[in-house]
Amino acid sequence: MKDTTPRILPRAKWTTFCYLATWGYMLYGLGSATPYLRDDLRLSAFEAGLHASALALGILAAGVTADVIGRRIGPSRLLDLSVAYFAVAAVLIIAAPVLPVSLCGAFLLGLGGGTLTTQVNLQLSRFGRAQSRILLSQANAVSMIAAAAAPMAIGLAASLLHAWRLAMLVPIVWVVALTAFRPRETGASTEEQATKARLPRAYWIVWLLVVLGVAIEFSFVYWGSTIVILRTGISTADATMLASLFVVGMVAVRVVIGSGIGSGRSPLALLAVGLVGAIVGASLTWVSPTPILAGLGLFLGGCGVAIQWPLGVTLAMHTAGAGQLQASARATLGSGLAILIAPAMLGLAGDEFGVAAAWPLIIGIAVCSLCVAVVAHRVGADATVAG
Numbered sequence: 001m002k003d004t005t006p007r008i009l010p011r012a013k014w015t016t017f018c019y020l021a022t023w024g025y026m027l028y029g030l031g032s033a034t035p036y037l038r039d040d041l042r043l044s045a046f047e048a049g050l051h052a053s054a055l056a057l058g059i060l061a062a063g064v065t066a067d068v069i070g071r072r073i074g075p076s077r078l079l080d081l082s083v084a085y086f087a088v089a090a091v092l093i094i095a096a097p098v099l100p101v102s103l104c105g106a107f108l109l110g111l112g113g114g115t116l117t118t119q120v121n122l123q124l125s126r127f128g129r130a131q132s133r134i135l136l137s138q139a140n141a142v143s144m145i146a147a148a149a150a151p152m153a154i155g156l157a158a159s160l161l162h163a164w165r166l167a168m169l170v171p172i173v174w175v176v177a178l179t180a181f182r183p184r185e186t187g188a189s190t191e192e193q194a195t196k197a198r199l200p201r202a203y204w205i206v207w208l209l210v211v212l213g214v215a216i217e218f219s220f221v222y223w224g225s226t227i228v229i230l231r232t233g234i235s236t237a238d239a240t241m242l243a244s245l246f247v248v249g250m251v252a253v254r255v256v257i258g259s260g261i262g263s264g265r266s267p268l269a270l271l272a273v274g275l276v277g278a279i280v281g282a283s284l285t286w287v288s289p290t291p292i293l294a295g296l297g298l299f300l301g302g303c304g305v306a307i308q309w310p311l312g313v314t315l316a317m318h319t320a321g322a323g324q325l326q327a328s329a330r331a332t333l334g335s336g337l338a339i340l341i342a343p344a345m346l347g348l349a350g351d352e353f354g355v356a357a358a359w360p361l362i363i364g365i366a367v368c369s370l371c372v373a374v375v376a377h378r379v380g381a382d383a384t385v386a387g
Helices: 010-041 045-073 075-095 099-124 129-160 164-181 201-232 236-258 267-287 291-306 308-319 324-353 360-378
Strands: none
Touching (some): 010 045, 010 075, 010 099, 010 164, 045 099, 075 099, 075 164, 099 129, 099 308, 099 324, 129 164, 129 308, 201 236, 201 267, 201 291, 201 308, 201 324, 201 360, 236 291, 267 291, 267 308, 267 360, 291 308, 324 360
16 A cells, blocks of 8 residues: 655755754753843842743743634744744843843743744644654754753853853844745645644543653753752752753653654553653652762653653644644643643742652652553553554
């Protein structure tokens, strides 16, 4: 039988990857730029921390609005809109004279990133399950590499050029130019995905898996260096460098999955293996008295978390039926909820009981996610996916 599964053209593939890389860079770049904003605008620690909340609210807004807007203007123009959000956000953050302006920039950055992610998930999920899994893993690996480069670029721009803002401006110039010359889809395939439909129960079960996976990831990102400091007694600078092993683990596994390894395996089985890795990594990080063991725990945690988003989104999109754009937007909404709530929940528990005592919450989230994976298997979420 002739294979009728659509194939993505190399130019379109790398254009999509570049868009997602820009979002990864800006996402992590905002975190690295926040200390400079704090100094320039003379903000308190609380006021500086509001930028992360504004970013998460922007992602939430994208999860609510992207499918509605996409059905009106089409998925291709939805991508153009996300770039416009990015451009305005960068200007507001770079030129902010006061806190409300920089917070508006952070919100628009989240709105742009969430809208972009919605469209990218939609585009890459047009292909067969195995190819979509590979493409999403490759795209997110490229995004993580760009994200890891952001702190270094901003630090170098600040120390060598005394212009940290330049490192936030360059990717925006790049993505605007990319938009001007990117290939345009003329077929009806993407428009057909913009129809509204009732999402099935299997989708919402897998959606919960995606939310819990993002919650684990950002709990590691926000609190990984803190738990290492408490357990090993090393300096903040050393702990921050050690925490980069979490990102290294994520990139490594996404590169492996993106190469096609495991493409014949059940997504739920791979997700479960990843969750076990996250549990082992979080546990080792929690009890490790030495930097070497703590670093190993962070690396294993990154390896386990790495597949939760690309495989979870692949499975969710293919269980969604006709409502592809709506499904992608709701996945974005879920990621925004996880980013907004999970690190804050761990922080509140840390204030009450200590971060070391609160850290097992991450392990608990991973165990809950394993239980959800079992439920997804029982309702046949894997069976609804066309191979």
